[in-house]
Amino acid sequence: xxxxxxxxxxxxxxxxxxxxxxxxxxxxxxxxxxxxxxxxxxxxxxxxxxxxxxxxxxxxxxxxxxxxxxxxxxxxxxxxxxxxxxxxxxxxxxxxxxxxxxxxxxxxxxxxxxxxxxxxxxxxxxxxxxxxxxxxxxxxxxxxxxxxxxxxxxxxxxxxxxxxxxxxxxxxxxxxxxxxxxxxxxxxxxxxxxxxxxxxxxxxxxxxxxxxxxxxxxxxxxxxxxxxxxxxxxxxxxxxxxxxxxxxxxxxxxxxxxxxxxxxxxxxxxxxxxxxxxxxxxxxxxxxxxxxxxxxxxxxxxxxxxxxxxxxxxxxxxxxxxxxxxxxxxxxxxxxxxxxxxxxxxxxxxxxxxxxxxxxxxxxxxxxxxxxxxxxxxxxxxxxxxxxxxxxxxxxxxxxxxxxxxxxxxxxxxxxxxxxxxxxxxxxxxxxxxxxxxxxxxxxxxxxxxxxxxxxxxxxxxxxxxxxxxxxxxxxxxxxxxxxxxxxxxxxxxxxxxxxxxxxxxxxxxxxxxxxxxxxxxxxxxxxxxxxxxxxxxxxxxxxxxxxxxxxxxxxxxx
Numbered sequence: 226x227x228x229x230x231x232x233x234x235x236x237x238x239x240x241x242x243x244x245x246x247x248x249x250x251x252x253x254x255x256x257x258x259x260x261x262x263x264x265x266x267x268x269x270x271x272x273x274x275x276x277x278x279x280x281x282x283x284x285x286x287x288x289x290x291x292x293x294x295x296x297x298x299x300x301x302x303x304x305x306x307x308x309x310x311x312x313x314x315x316x317x318x319x320x321x322x323x324x325x326x327x328x329x330x331x332x333x334x335x336x337x338x339x340x341x342x343x344x345x346x347x348x349x350x351x352x353x354x355x356x357x358x359x360x361x362x363x364x365x366x367x368x369x370x371x372x373x374x375x376x377x378x379x380x381x382x383x384x385x386x387x388x389x390x391x392x393x394x395x396x397x398x399x400x401x402x403x404x405x406x407x408x409x410x411x412x413x414x415x416x417x418x419x420x421x422x423x424x425x426x427x428x429x430x431x432x433x434x435x436x437x438x439x440x441x442x443x444x445x446x447x448x449x450x451x452x453x454x455x456x457x458x459x460x461x462x463x464x465x466x467x468x469x470x471x472x473x474x475x476x477x478x479x480x481x482x483x484x485x486x487x488x489x490x491x492x493x494x495x496x497x498x499x500x501x502x503x504x505x506x507x508x509x510x511x512x513x514x515x516x517x518x519x520x521x522x523x524x525x526x527x528x529x530x531x532x533x534x535x536x537x538x539x540x541x542x543x544x545x546x547x548x549x550x551x552x553x554x555x556x557x558x559x560x561x562x563x564x565x566x567x568x569x570x571x572x573x574x575x576x577x578x579x580x581x582x583x584x585x586x587x588x589x590x591x592x593x594x595x596x597x598x599x600x601x602x603x604x605x606x607x608x609x610x611x612x613x614x615x616x617x618x619x620x621x622x623x624x625x626x627x628x629x630x631x632x633x634x635x636x637x638x639x640x641x642x643x644x645x646x647x648x649x650x651x652x653x654x655x656x657x658x659x660x661x662x663x664x665x666x667x668x669x670x671x672x673x674x675x676x677x678x679x680x681x682x683x684x685x686x687x688x689x690x691x692x693x694x695x696x697x698x699x700x701x702x703x704x705x706x707x708x709x710x711x712x713x714x715x716x717x718x719x720x721x722x723x724x725x726x727x728x729x730x731x732x733x734x735x736x737x738x739x740x741x742x743x744x745x746x747x748x749x750x751x752x753x754x755x756x757x758x759x760x761x762x763x764x765x766x767x768x769x770x771x772x773x774x775x776x777x778x779x780x781x782x783x784x
Contacts, residue, residue, distance in 0.1 A: 265370040266350045279355040279409065281365070283428060284348050285385060286404035288442070349388055351381070353407055353428070355507065363507045364514075367431075381405075381432045401438035404451075405429040425455045426511075430518040437522065437535035524561060531561070538567045548575045548595050548648050575646035583677050587655035594645035602642075657681065662728045666703045673704040674724040684730050687722035690744065694737050700729045 260268070266282065273280035351369045358364040367378045372394070374380060386400035387393065407426040433439040443451070522536050531539040537558055540549065553571040560566060575596050578588045660666065660682035668674055676685055685705050695702040702723040709716040725733060 262371050263350055266352055269352045269368065269370050273352070273354050274410070281353040281407040281409045281426070282350065283353050283405055283407040284350045285381070285402055285432075286348060286406060287385075287389070288403055349381075349384055362510060365428075365431075365511060378432045379434055382434055399434060401435055401442060402429060402432050403439055403442045405432050406455075425458055427451065427455055428515065430515045433518075435522060436518075440535045441533075524559065524566065528562070531566075534569060536569055538569050538572050539564055540567070543572065544574075545598055546575050546596070546646060547572050548646075550648075551650065573649050575648045577644055578647055581647065581652050582655065585655060586649070586652040588647045588652050592647060592651040595648045595651065596646040597643045598646060600642055600644040660726070662726055666701055666724060666726070668703050669706075671706075671718075673706045673720060675706045676708075679724065682727055683724050684727055685722055685724050686730065686733060688737060690740070691733065691737060692723050694733060694740050695723060695725060695729075698732065698736055700725060700733065 270280045270282050351367065353365045353367060355363055356366045366376055367381075368375055369377065369381070369384075372384070380396055382399035382402050383394060383396045385402050386398050387395070389400055392398075405428045407428045409424045409426070410421050411424055412421055429439055430436055524537055525531055525534060528539060528542055531537055531542040538549075539561065541564060543549075549567060550571045550573060553567050554565075556568050556571055558566040558568060581588060657678055657680040660680045662682075664682075666674065666683065667680065674683070679685060687705070692702060692704070702725045704720050705722045705724045707719045707721055710719050711717055
């Protein structure tokens with residue numbers, strides 16, 4: 226790369242006219258053609274930074290497909306190919322592989338091998354240079370070196386399509402870009418060129434023609450984890466504001482923090498602070514530009530396109546549990562076939578009152594449900610279920626209060642099979658009440674406590690046989706519900722451990738230690754007794770067989 230840079234610079238220099246070093250038609254052309262696409266991008270970044278310009282190396286990252294099928298790249302990487310072929314070809318049901326599937330598998334294998342052999346060509350890269358626009362504002366300018374494109378960010382998706390499908394470039398054919406990550410190297414210390422750090426920036430909205438498609442390819446939770454990852458990497462890379470660092474150091478040593486320039490009497494810190502302020506302005510302007518690029522997306526051309534769209538929403542295409550905010554009509558985006566188009570930010574998911582508790586919110590008193598939907602049917606019990614009203618016991622103490630509760634339950638109107646949903650604006654912040662040492666442990670209708678709604682003052686003790694210890698000591702406790710396992714209608718509760726008051730934790734721990742050691746000794750003794758019993762049974766069997774052979778063996782039966 227360095228040799229190619231020297232050859233190109235010598236060819237472009239003015240001294241080459243007097244004493245030419247390269248032949249214009251042969252060596253210079255061959256030198257240029259020998260440089261790969263990524264090398265050209267790196268050369269441009271190097272030249273721009275050598276001139277003191279701010280330049281970024283931007284790369285388009287294509288994530289692995291979320292559809293896990295037989296053509297997934299994981300099946301064609303490394304030694305997995307042989308294992309997959311061995312299992313797939315020996316299958317009795319699929320003894321013969323279709324020719325088209327075989328060709329696709331071979332193409333995927335070649336693509337994976339090419340990516341391993343030349344990782345540079347597995348992704349698309351270009352350059353961004355910070356320039357001053359017509360409105361005298363700084364702007365990051367897109368430069369595509371190999372195609373000689375300047376400031377054509379919306380055409381990058383055509384390159385993505387050509388590279389993904391391995392076809393010739395056609396600007397009309399485009400594929401949604403998923404990630405566009407820019408890397409910029411910055412000097413941490415102006416006096417020391419060796420101290421250089423990097424800064425990562427997600428510039429995908431600038432190059433995405435359809436931000437909703439890019440978000441769909443990224444996944445539902447990408448905006449949260451990807452932004453946090455970039456932020457943590459920038460902090461780890463040391464790209465914190467140098468202005469704040471100098472302000473902190475100036476408090477410790479004024480002589481080292483301030484150096485006056487003799488020429489005009491302006492301190493170095495003042496000039497550095499001005500540069501930092503200009504850099505912050507560029508960052509804020511870029512954030513606004515990226516947000517505006519993501520918002521300026523064309524509306525879909527069909528009603529189906531509005532479903533789960535990242536920017537726009539139609540009332541007829543909302544989900545079963547999705548509702549519009551009360552002020553949604555103030556932010557109308559337009560009309561589509563006689564129907565109002567709303568912003569996706571004004572759409573929220575409504576939930577039942579109990580599910581809001583898990584998110585730390587509670588439905589306000591007097592709120593009416595914003596929507597009623599069909600409730601999920603509960604599985605009918607397959608075995609006999611005893612009623613709580615049988616006899617007098619723990620559930621039925623024969624009191625007047627219990628009788629009144631039974632009357633209220635019996636006189637309640639029959640459910641119509643629907644459940645009430647409430648939106649987030651109908652809720653308020655909520656936290657469980659504190660449970661004191663003398664208060665009773667609150668349980669649900671199934672006589673347990675949910676860990677997600679554990680009250681302050683209660684502690685979950687997840688130890689086996691802890692309930693036996695609490696019962697022997699007479700300490701009040703309740704089983705703890707951790708959650709549900711399974712999916713669909715086969716969800717079963719997971720109950721493990723107990724919930725007790727905070728002041729009972731130390732007593733239970735000490736008692737459980739003694740109880741556990743006693744149980745270990747008891748189990749050891751039980752295993753020992755069982756082993757002796759088995760040996761005794763074995764020896765008795767051997768002796769019995771020997772006696773029977775002696776009494777009724779060969780020769781004895783004839784006598």
